[in-house]
Amino acid sequence: MINIMNCKTFILALTLLSPLCLFADEKSAEFDADNGEDINELCAGCHGEFAQGGSDGEYPRLAGMPAAFIIRQMHLFRDRIRTNLAMVEYVDHRQMPDQDIIDVAHFISGIELPTRLPPLVEGVPFDALERLNLTRKLLNIPRLEGNSSAGLQSYNKECRSCHGDAGKGNHEKGVPLLAGQHTSYLQRTIEKYRNKQRIHDPEAPDENYFQSFTSEELNDIFAYLSIADD
Numbered sequence: 001m002i003n004i005m006n007c008k009t010f011i012l013a014l015t016l017l018s019p020l021c022l023f024a025d026e027k028s029a030e031f032d033a034d035n036g037e038d039i040n041e042l043c044a045g046c047h048g049e050f051a052q053g054g055s056d057g058e059y060p061r062l063a064g065m066p067a068a069f070i071i072r073q074m075h076l077f078r079d080r081i082r083t084n085l086a087m088v089e090y091v092d093h094r095q096m097p098d099q100d101i102i103d104v105a106h107f108i109s110g111i112e113l114p115t116r117l118p119p120l121v122e123g124v125p126f127d128a129l130e131r132l133n134l135t136r137k138l139l140n141i142p143r144l145e146g147n148s149s150a151g152l153q154s155y156n157k158e159c160r161s162c163h164g165d166a167g168k169g170n171h172e173k174g175v176p177l178l179a180g181q182h183t184s185y186l187q188r189t190i191e192k193y194r195n196k197q198r199i200h201d202p203e204a205p206d207e208n209y210f211q212s213f214t215s216e217e218l219n220d221i222f223a224y225l226s227i228a229d230d
């Protein structure tokens with residue numbers, strides 16, 4: 001009898017609690033875009049108003065990156081696993097609670113940057129202000145010297161399975177975009193992987209992965225990526 005009672009109480013408790021659990025799960029997936037936009041003003045000082053990055057790749061582009069990737073990096077910075085002297089004071093727990101990280105990551109992930117302006121058609125009026133705003137958001141990575149067709153082949157063989165078609169990244173899996181990222185940032189990052197200062201692909205870390213490519217092969221891949229967003 002007692003056992004049955006316990007069991008019933010247990011089931012009752014489960015029934016009562018389950019909506020709460022669901023709510024908790026949904027909560028973490030929710031985000032407050034206005035709060036994200038406010039926080040982005042802090043980030044803009046370095047990463048640019050539209051998270052387009054700046055100073056020729058010293059500050060990486062963040063716009064359009066998978067939210068999961070941004071969130072993971074913010075935690076790595078906060079936990080001092082990925083060193084970032086510039087950002088450290090912005091990401092400590094007091095300044096940047098978990099929900100703020102989620103909000104700003106989703107806001108930034110939703111920013112689209114055009115790579116070209118729509119052509120002007122003679123005789124068709126255009127909105128000058130709208131065009132000016134588009135110009136400010138424009139990001140087209142300058143073409144890098146190199147064998148981009150060899151780069152395309154290597155990219156498709158070695159990188160595409162994770163970084164997606166044409167270097168667009170993979171939002172579901174939280175893999176960063178590479179096309180549309182500043183070339184000097186990509187190059188610097190590879191050096192960090194080679195020097196074991198960062199871990200490439202946390203799901204299957206292989207600290208010697210980039211050692212197996214020659215500098216020329218990587219340069220060709222970056223040459224391809226620099227035109228993949230055209």
Ligand code: HEC
Nearest residue numbers: 039042043045046058059060070073074084086087090104
């Ligand atoms: C004082 C300058 C500065 C500010 C402000 C700043 N960052 Fe950064 N951030 C950097 C630098 C520099 C890097 C590149 C570090 C490196 O080379 O590994 C970076 C890297 C990142 C990365 C990793 C990107 C990648 O592709 O690996 C993310 C994500 C990021 N910042 C998010 C933010 C967010 C969100 C904010 C605002 C809350 C912010 N940053 C504010 C300087 C800054």
Ligand code: HEC
Nearest residue numbers: 072158159161162163175176186189190199200201202221
């Ligand atoms: C098996 C999956 C996988 C493959 C294959 C792969 N990557 Fe990655 N790569 C990742 C993941 C996951 C990350 C994000 C790591 C993190 O969260 O710190 C990443 C990160 C990067 C970054 C850092 C980007 C940034 O914004 O910080 C660069 C650069 C990069 N990869 C280049 C390459 C290149 C070039 C190739 C092919 C030669 C390649 N990757 C192949 C999974 C992969």
